Structure formats: structure tokens, C-alpha cells
Amino acid sequence: MSSGIRWRMARWLGIAFVVAILVYLTLPAVVVMIAAFNEKAILSFPPESYSVKWFVNAVTYPDFQKGFVNAVIVMLWASTIAVVVGATFAFAVDRFRFRGKALLEAILMSPLVVPKFTIGLGFLILAAQVDMSRGFTVVVVTHVVLVLPFVMRCVYVSLRNLDRDMERAAEALGASPLMVLIKIDLPLLLPGLFGGWMFAAILSFNEFTATLFVTGARTETLPVAMYNYVREFVDPTMAAISTIFIVLTALLLIVADRFLGLGKVLAIEEGR
Amino acid sequence: MADDIAVRLDRVTKRFGSVTAVSEVSLQVRRGEFLTLLGPSGCGKTTLLNLVAGFLEPDQGEVYIGETRVTQVPPFQRDFGMVFQNYALFPHMDVFENIAFGLRMRKVPKGEIQSRVEEALDIVRLGGYGARHARELSGGQQQRVALARAIVIRPQVLLLDEPLSALDKNLRARMQVELKEIQRRVGITTIFVTHDQGEALSLSDRIAVISEGKIQQLSSPDEAYRNPENSFVASFIGDINRIPARLVEVSGDEVAIAVGEARIRVPKARCHASRAGDPVWLFVRPEVLEPVPEDTENAILGTIYAHVYQGAHIEIHVEAGALGTIHLRTRDDGVMARWPVGARVGLVGDLGGAMVFPRDSRD
Structure with missing residues (x-):
């Protein structure tokens, strides 16, 4: 009997521990989401009265509107380019042995090591040299470099999980290398490619540090616009826009999970 | 060259680094025969099969399929069908599309594809399974789809890479009988790789016993069992x-x-x-x-x-x-x-x- 009680206590302790971790992980987001509904013009918690006016303010604020559009433009370009470039490199690294392969891998992974601050500054200097500092190009290029390691990782894992006998079977049936790529490799790698693209999109959309250096008034993305806002005002608009951010990202993940399975997309499970 | 030879290897050598996997092997596979490459793992039998398929290129020697010298020809331009150890069915296609793949690559007209795939499904006794997905099939059924996919293109030679080893014992015995029966009915030249001497004895017209990259004996199963030519063959068979x-x-x-x-x-x-x-x-x-x-x-x-x-x-x-x-x-x-x-x-x-x-x- 006493061992039964002990067992039950251990079980409850375990559950309590898991709940504590979950609360810890979600606490900042939850606090912000609640603070967004504060009626007063201060960022306080918990609010005394509630309102949605800060959401209205966030959505109608012109800088945020422009920032959102800019961020989407940069995100679409950067993640798409990163997937194409990253997939090509991942394929080369997986399939071929060539001189300087290790060096290439190291360089492609270097954005994980070099501070984003440095990358932003570097591209700012370069862009000024070639007189591109006011355009979208430099922002997109910076984002591609930043998200490339993540995309490569994603694609590389799905490549590793790809059964090479599939390719051989197709070749045995008369498929040329190009047909093998189109009919076998691409469809089988699609979840990995899509996962990489989504990873890149979310990272790009959220990127702030390096982006701060390379954007101008015309190309300012949403995170930069939010930063500029906080420097002038401290009201729950910030919390409201953050909430919108979280909801959008969550929706994207849910859609991805519905269509492809999140495990597959993030290349957690084996492909087969 | 005699036209009753479907596959010919002529003094073929293949090395991996310092290891010689296949050493000056010559072999003629007769049209319509079931020839088994039998040997322990690492003996070079799979390397030989891959040399015929073209997944490997020999360091020396020549490979012929039919009358054609294919030594430098890539696999997709060679005329063979192959069944892999794990079947390698395409997971993003249903059974019909898996079998039709080789025909599509050969640009066979649509109507003919339909009838030939159905015919192949009938041959392996899976008529009506076309719309199924590979993962809905049992191991034995997947095996038969892989076989249908390989023979539907009517290749000069069928290559089987330990296709029965993933099946459990009872199913393996059944598939052995079925495989032999299908091979005889279709009359297709077959090269079968296995390490299982029982399988080799019961299926083959001829067995090539392989060890250390060389053919130790090439003979009928009966000969290999009764009259082994050396102590390796004697200890390996039976x-x-x-x-x-x-x-x-x-x-x-x-x-x-x-x-x-x-x-x-x-x-x-x-x-x-x-x-x-x-x-x-x-x-x-x-x-x-x-x-x-x-x-x-x-x-x-x-x-x-x-x-x-x-x-x-x-x-x-x-x-x-x-x-x-x-x-x-x-x-x-x-x-x-x-x-x-x-x-x-x-x-x-x-x-x-x-x-x-x-x-x-x-x-």
C-alpha cells in the first residue's frame, strides 16, 4: 500500500515537473499576450481593465504595415534563394568528394559562429562600397547568409535518410540522372526542402540584429520598425504586435503539420 | 558471338583501394537460364552483380549484355531489370506507377503501359492491386511488386540481389517456389545473388560458387553437391x-x-x-x-x-x-x-x- 502511495507521489511530482517546464517556456509569451489587452497605455501585468484598441493601433500603424510588407518581401526572396543554394550545396557535400569540401562546409556554417552584429556591419560596409545600401538586395543577401546553415542542415538530414537504392532502382529502369533527380530525389526530398524553406522563412521574418544595419527607411522590416517604435513609445502596441507575430508563426506551423507532418518537416523523424 | 549468351563477363577485375573484390572473372550466362552467384558475404558476388548492372565499372575486363559491349555504358542505358534486397519500391507512387515507371522512362505509349502493367501484375498474382500503396502491402507482396517492376520492361537479363533475405522463413520457402515458377514461365535470363546455399541448390540451373573474388566452381547444383572441385566448395555446399x-x-x-x-x-x-x-x-x-x-x-x-x-x-x-x-x-x-x-x-x-x-x- 505504501509503495502504491509512493509511486503515485512520484508520478505527480513528474507531472508537476513537466508542467513547470512548460510554464517556464511559455511564460514570456503568455505575459506579453495578456499585457496586449491592457486598456491603459502602460506595459503592466496583470492589466486592470481590458481592451483590443492596441491591436487596432498596431494593425493601422503605417510603419508596421510597411514593415510587415517589407519583411514578407525579404522573407520570400531570402528563404527561396537559401533553399535553392542550400539544397545544391547539401547535395554536393553529400554526393561528391572534392578538394576543399571541409573548408566549404566550414564557411557555410560560419554564420553560426560569427556574431550577427558583425555580419550586418560587414554587409553594410560592402553595400556602401557598391552603392546598394538603400535597396532590398543587401537585406535579402544578408538574410540568405544568415539562414543558409539551417537550410543546409535540414536538406542534409533528408538526403542522409534517402535510400540510395531508390535512385539505383530508377536508374535500372532506364531513368537518366536528370530523370532520377526530377522523379525520385525531388519528390522524396520535398518535405526536407519545405522544412528548410519554412525554417528559413521564420528566421528571416524574425531577424533583427543584422537587419538593423542593412535596412534603410524604405526597406525597414517589421522587427526593425518595432524597435524604432519602442524607442519612442512604451505602450501595449508592442505587446499586441508581438501577439500577432506569435499567432502567425503558430498558424504557419499548424498548416505545415497538417499537410506534411511537423516531424518530417523539421527532419526529426527518419524520412522512410 | 554466340547469340545464346545473354550476359558475358570477360576477365573482369574490380578493386576497392587495396582490396581486390573481383579478380579476373570470366562468366557466360546462357539465355533463359537461372544462374546463382553463391558465396559468403564479402566474396565479391554483389560486386559482380553491380558490374553487370553498371553501378560499378571494372578496372579491367569487359562486360557484355547480349551482343553489346556495355563496359562503359551507364546503368540507365543498359537492358536489365533488378530486384533489390529491400525492394526499393518508390514510396511516393502507388503499385501501378511503380511498375509503370520503367515503361514511362522508355516512352511506351499510354495504352500499352496500361495493358503491360496489368499483365505484369497478373504474372506475379497481384491482379487488382494497382491502386494500393507500397506500404499497405506485406513483405511478400512488396517483393512481387518489385519483381513485376523489373520484368515489365522485358529486359535481356533479370538481376536479383538477395531478394528473399528480408522475408521470414516460411514466406521465403513459398517465394522461392514462386520465383522459380515465374522465371520459368517468363523464360527470362536471371542472375541471382545469395549467401544461402539451400536457396542456390533449389532455384538454380547453374551455380557459380564464389570466394575471394574468384569463381571456385561453375556447375549444376547437383554437380556442385556431388562433385565439389575444391575444399571451399565442398564445405560451403550442403x-x-x-x-x-x-x-x-x-x-x-x-x-x-x-x-x-x-x-x-x-x-x-x-x-x-x-x-x-x-x-x-x-x-x-x-x-x-x-x-x-x-x-x-x-x-x-x-x-x-x-x-x-x-x-x-x-x-x-x-x-x-x-x-x-x-x-x-x-x-x-x-x-x-x-x-x-x-x-x-x-x-x-x-x-x-x-x-x-x-x-x-x-x-
Whole structure:
């Protein structure tokens, strides 16, 4: 009997521990989401009265509107380019042995090591040299470099999980290398490619540090616009826009999970 | 070149770094025959198959499929079908599309694809399974889809890379029969790779026994079983006892061999050693030997060590000192009572079918 009680206590302790971790992980987001509904013009918690006016303010604020559009433009370009470039490199690294392969891998992974601050500054200097500092190009290029390691990782894992006998079977049936790529490799790698693209999109959309250096008034993305806002005002608009951010990202993940399975997309499970 | 040869390897060598996987192998596969490449893992049999398929290119030698020299031709331009060990069915296509893939790559007209895929499904007795997904099928069914996919393109040769090894024992026996039956019905030249000598014996028209990158023997299953050309083939095919002995005397059409204390006579034609005094291996099938009282003249002496009841037969393990463990096999249930474990026993038998091969004194 006493061992039964002990067992039950251990079980409850375990559950309590898991709940504590979950609360810890979600606490900042939850606090912000609640603070967004504060009626007063201060960022306080918990609010005394509630309102949605800060959401209205966030959505109608012109800088945020422009920032959102800019961020989407940069995100679409950067993640798409990163997937194409990253997939090509991942394929080369997986399939071929060539001189300087290790060096290439190291360089492609270097954005994980070099501070984003440095990358932003570097591209700012370069862009000024070639007189591109006011355009979208430099922002997109910076984002591609930043998200490339993540995309490569994603694609590389799905490549590793790809059964090479599939390719051989197709070749045995008369498929040329190009047909093998189109009919076998691409469809089988699609979840990995899509996962990489989504990873890149979310990272790009959220990127702030390096982006701060390379954007101008015309190309300012949403995170930069939010930063500029906080420097002038401290009201729950910030919390409201953050909430919108979280909801959008969550929706994207849910859609991805519905269509492809999140495990597959993030290349957690084996492909087969 | 003779047009009854479907595949020809001409002094083919393949090295991986410092390892020679295949060494100057020549082999002719006759049209319509079922030829098995049999050997232990790492013997080079899979390398040989990949050389025929073109997944590997030989360092030396030539490969022909039919009349065409294909040594440098990439796999997708060669005319063969292949079944892989894990079937390698395309997971993003249904059964129909899997089988149709080779036809689509060959730009076969749509209507013909439909009828040929259905015909192939009928051949492997999976009619009506076209819309199924590969993962909804059992192992045996996936196996048959892989086979249909390989034969629907009507290739000159069908390559099978241990296709039965992923199946459980009962299913494997059934698929063996079915595979042989389909092969005979379609009349397709087949090269089959396996490490399972039982599979090789029951399926093949001819067996190439392979070891250390070389063909040790190329013959019918019956020949390989009865007349192995060397001690490797003798020990690899069928259950057999390998007993150390010494060649004593060559006289007329018989040779005398000393096995422990016993003197045994073997037909000279069955002996591959020549000089009296040479150390040799005596190869005897377990079903040939029978237990007799230990004072029987020229019996090999030992102690009963274990009875292993196998249903249809009983296997008796005899501990024979320096000669090692000798197995005998009998259908007579009474043997277990007459020769209990621990009893001293003599072994004799009709050694007309026994084999004698030279033995390195190191062995």
C-alpha cells in the first residue's frame, strides 16, 4: 500500500515537473499576450481593465504595415534563394568528394559562429562600397547568409535518410540522372526542402540584429520598425504586435503539420 | 558471338583501394537460364552483380549484355531489370506507377503501359492491386511488386540481389517456389545473388560458387553437391563433415587414407591429393555415416556427445578427439536408445561419395 502511495507521489511530482517546464517556456509569451489587452497605455501585468484598441493601433500603424510588407518581401526572396543554394550545396557535400569540401562546409556554417552584429556591419560596409545600401538586395543577401546553415542542415538530414537504392532502382529502369533527380530525389526530398524553406522563412521574418544595419527607411522590416517604435513609445502596441507575430508563426506551423507532418518537416523523424 | 549468351563477363577485375573484390572473372550466362552467384558475404558476388548492372565499372575486363559491349555504358542505358534486397519500391507512387515507371522512362505509349502493367501484375498474382500503396502491402507482396517492376520492361537479363533475405522463413520457402515458377514461365535470363546455399541448390540451373573474388566452381547444383572441385566448395555446399586425415597410399583405382587409427578407402577419382604422406581433408556427408560398435574394423572412433532431434531426422554429434566433432544423420529413431549420450561409438559408411582434398599443414 505504501509503495502504491509512493509511486503515485512520484508520478505527480513528474507531472508537476513537466508542467513547470512548460510554464517556464511559455511564460514570456503568455505575459506579453495578456499585457496586449491592457486598456491603459502602460506595459503592466496583470492589466486592470481590458481592451483590443492596441491591436487596432498596431494593425493601422503605417510603419508596421510597411514593415510587415517589407519583411514578407525579404522573407520570400531570402528563404527561396537559401533553399535553392542550400539544397545544391547539401547535395554536393553529400554526393561528391572534392578538394576543399571541409573548408566549404566550414564557411557555410560560419554564420553560426560569427556574431550577427558583425555580419550586418560587414554587409553594410560592402553595400556602401557598391552603392546598394538603400535597396532590398543587401537585406535579402544578408538574410540568405544568415539562414543558409539551417537550410543546409535540414536538406542534409533528408538526403542522409534517402535510400540510395531508390535512385539505383530508377536508374535500372532506364531513368537518366536528370530523370532520377526530377522523379525520385525531388519528390522524396520535398518535405526536407519545405522544412528548410519554412525554417528559413521564420528566421528571416524574425531577424533583427543584422537587419538593423542593412535596412534603410524604405526597406525597414517589421522587427526593425518595432524597435524604432519602442524607442519612442512604451505602450501595449508592442505587446499586441508581438501577439500577432506569435499567432502567425503558430498558424504557419499548424498548416505545415497538417499537410506534411511537423516531424518530417523539421527532419526529426527518419524520412522512410 | 554466340547469340545464346545473354550476359558475358570477360576477365573482369574490380578493386576497392587495396582490396581486390573481383579478380579476373570470366562468366557466360546462357539465355533463359537461372544462374546463382553463391558465396559468403564479402566474396565479391554483389560486386559482380553491380558490374553487370553498371553501378560499378571494372578496372579491367569487359562486360557484355547480349551482343553489346556495355563496359562503359551507364546503368540507365543498359537492358536489365533488378530486384533489390529491400525492394526499393518508390514510396511516393502507388503499385501501378511503380511498375509503370520503367515503361514511362522508355516512352511506351499510354495504352500499352496500361495493358503491360496489368499483365505484369497478373504474372506475379497481384491482379487488382494497382491502386494500393507500397506500404499497405506485406513483405511478400512488396517483393512481387518489385519483381513485376523489373520484368515489365522485358529486359535481356533479370538481376536479383538477395531478394528473399528480408522475408521470414516460411514466406521465403513459398517465394522461392514462386520465383522459380515465374522465371520459368517468363523464360527470362536471371542472375541471382545469395549467401544461402539451400536457396542456390533449389532455384538454380547453374551455380557459380564464389570466394575471394574468384569463381571456385561453375556447375549444376547437383554437380556442385556431388562433385565439389575444391575444399571451399565442398564445405560451403550442403552439410558436410570436414575431417583431418593423411593420404597413406595410392593403389590402382583407390586411395587409402588414415583417419585417426582407422584406414579408409576412397575411389581415386574422388581424391584431389596425389602424394602419399600428404595431409588431407576428408569430406563426408552426415547421412553417409552410421554408428557401429567401437571394435568394428577401420571404424572412426569417438564418443556420443549429443542427440539433436529434428523431426524428420536425428542428428548425432560425435566427439572424436583430434578429429573434431563429427555429425551423422539418420532417420532411425532407435538410434537414440541404442547409442545414448556418452557411449563409445565407431563410425563407418559407404565412402564412395566422400571427397579428399589437400590440406595445408597449417590448417
